[in-house]
Amino acid sequence: MTTVDGEKEERVREKVEQMGVFFERSGLAPLTGRVFAYLLVCEPPHKDFFAIQEFLQASKSAVSNALSTLTSEGMVDYITFSGDRRRYFRINTAGWLNNLKNKLRRAAVLGDLLDDVLQERCDSGCPAFSNELNKIVVFQNYLARGIDQLIDDWEKKQAVT
Amino acid sequence: MTTVDGEKEERVREKVEQMGVFFERSGLAPLTGRVFAYLLVCEPPHKDFFAIQEFLQASKSAVSNALSTLTSEGMVDYITFSGDRRRYFRINTAGWLNNLKNKLRRAAVLGDLLDDVLQERCDSGCPAFSNELNKIVVFQNYLARGIDQLIDDWEKKQAVT
DNA sequence: CTTTTGGTTCTGTTGTTCCAGAACCAAAAG
DNA sequence: CTTTTGGTTCTGGAACAACAGAACCAAAAG
Numbered sequence: 001m002t003t004v005d006g007e008k009e010e011r012v013r014e015k016v017e018q019m020g021v022f023f024e025r026s027g028l029a030p031l032t033g034r035v036f037a038y039l040l041v042c043e044p045p046h047k048d049f050f051a052i053q054e055f056l057q058a059s060k061s062a063v064s065n066a067l068s069t070l071t072s073e074g075m076v077d078y079i080t081f082s083g084d085r086r087r088y089f090r091i092n093t094a095g096w097l098n099n100l101k102n103k104l105r106r107a108a109v110l111g112d113l114l115d116d117v118l119q120e121r122c123d124s125g126c127p128a129f130s131n132e133l134n135k136i137v138v139f140q141n142y143l144a145r146g147i148d149q150l151i152d153d154w155e156k157k158q159a160v161t
Numbered sequence: 162m163t164t165v166d167g168e169k170e171e172r173v174r175e176k177v178e179q180m181g182v183f184f185e186r187s188g189l190a191p192l193t194g195r196v197f198a199y200l201l202v203c204e205p206p207h208k209d210f211f212a213i214q215e216f217l218q219a220s221k222s223a224v225s226n227a228l229s230t231l232t233s234e235g236m237v238d239y240i241t242f243s244g245d246r247r248r249y250f251r252i253n254t255a256g257w258l259n260n261l262k263n264k265l266r267r268a269a270v271l272g273d274l275l276d277d278v279l280q281e282r283c284d285s286g287c288p289a290f291s292n293e294l295n296k297i298v299v300f301q302n303y304l305a306r307g308i309d310q311l312i313d314d315w316e317k318k319q320a321v322t
Numbered sequence: 323c324t325t326t327t328g329g330t331t332c333t334g335t336t337g338t339t340c341c342a343g344a345a346c347c348a349a350a351a352g
Numbered sequence: 353c354t355t356t357t358g359g360t361t362c363t364g365g366a367a368c369a370a371c372a373g374a375a376c377c378a379a380a381a382g
Contacts (some may be wrong), residue, residue, distance in 0.1 A: 011281065012281075015277065015278065015281065016255060017204075018274070019274050019278075022270065022271065022274060029369075029370060029371090030370075030371095031371075032370095033372075040275075040278055040294075041278055041281065042285045042287065043287070044285075044286055044290075045284070045285075045290040048328090049179055049328065049329065050328085053284065058371080059371065059372045059373070060329070060330085060372090060373090061330080061331080061332090061369075061372065061373075061374095062326095062371050063329095063372075064329065064330055064331085065330090065331095065370090065371085067329095079320040085327070085328060085379080085380070086327090086329095087328080087329085089245055090173075090290075091290075091293075091294075092237055093290075093294065093296070093297060096297065097296075097297060097300065100297075100300075100301070109183065112185065113180050113183060114201075116176065117176065119178065119181075120172065120202060121202070121204070124204055124205075124206075125205055126204070126205050127202065127313070129205075129206040129251075132254040132270075133201075133252075133254065135254070135258075136254060136257065136261075139258065139315060140261075142311070142315060143265070143308075143312075143315075144212075145313060146307075146308075147304075147307075147310040147311075150304060150307040150308075150311075151184055151304075153365070154300060154303060154304075156324065190339075190340060190341090191340075192340075193340095194339075209358090210358065210359065211358085217340080219342085219357095220341065220342045220343070221343090221359070221360085222341070222342065222343075222344095222360080223340075223341050223342070224359095224360065224362080225360055225361085226341085226360090226361095227338090228359095229360085242363090246349080246350070246357070246358060247357090248358080248359085297348095299347090304370065324381100324382085325380100325381080326379105326380085326381070326382090327378105327379085327380075327381105328377105328378095328379090328380100329375090329376105329377090330375105330376080330378100331374105331375085332373105332374085332375070332376085332377070333372105333373090333375090334373090334374105335370105335371085335372080335373105336353095336369105336370085336371085337368105337369085337370080337371100338367105338368085338369075338370095339366105339367085339368075339369090340365105340366090340367085340368095340377085341364105341365090341366090341367105342362105342363105342364090342365090342366105343362105343363090343364090343365105343382090344361105344362085344363085344378105345360105345361085345362070345363090346360080346361075346362085347358105347361090348357105348358095348359095348360100349356105349357085349358090349377090350356085350357075350358100350370100351354100351355080351356070351357085352354085352355075352358090352363070
């Protein structure tokens, strides 16, 4: 391995740790986050089981579980090559995008729950608080609709090109 | 307690469980989520330490910790009344709103990380993947800017009234 | 058929989170 | 001063999550 390759590898490793933490903080298990991060930065962008295990220095079971949660959530899939039994795992960009969208749309749930609360509080002895709450509900619904609109617009723009 | 009060209490208890689960799923500890939910639906909308403990049937330490994490995150604060040593805890609507906004703005971080990845991949042997990735970055940035815009617009509208 | 390969599933260990109970502490009341 | 009140902090246990290692299994290779 040349010095240049070594530097590249070092940068990749750094990026994986950095992004791994990010994905961890957004809900994935540590190793699962790092697997996803690795598939994002590795070259070429698809790796077989052993390569992932080797790079992350983790056990087979841990890698297997990480990959199966990622695939079951649609964020990763794999390709194969004839004459080669291995699966080559890679980021499923479409599935990932869908995940991002769904997570954003989930924001609307809070609005619905708060609507119920307001209903219950309508004859409350403390209208000032109901009023504050109402502001939040309005904001929440405004945002939920706005985000939906943004996503719809973007999808329409994609359909054209 | 009258039958009507009993029914009301039952509804409140249901709502607290329901919303408690929601807040739990969005990152709070189970009891912490229920404390927040209780403060949202209770009448009047401020309760002292013992009332919260009693309603949720939890230990003092658990309630104390829940309240201190909620206050340190700015989602709850308390008021006092002269001649009464107790603190009356309540939802801090402004702080909560700020939290919601900040969480949404955090979406931009992913865009920055992916920008770095694209930079690294610019001379990749697999431009198809870089291209897909670029789509996600564009979408992510589009959304981040869009959400910021939504929030700014809303704040401007609030400032007027 | 037997062996190897690519991966999954089971079992056990370690570490972390959530909470109860008790000890503790400061301020107010007596 | 001593006692009570309103709450915080310390200690420990139960439950769960993350991972390693080994057993396992199906399909391909020999």
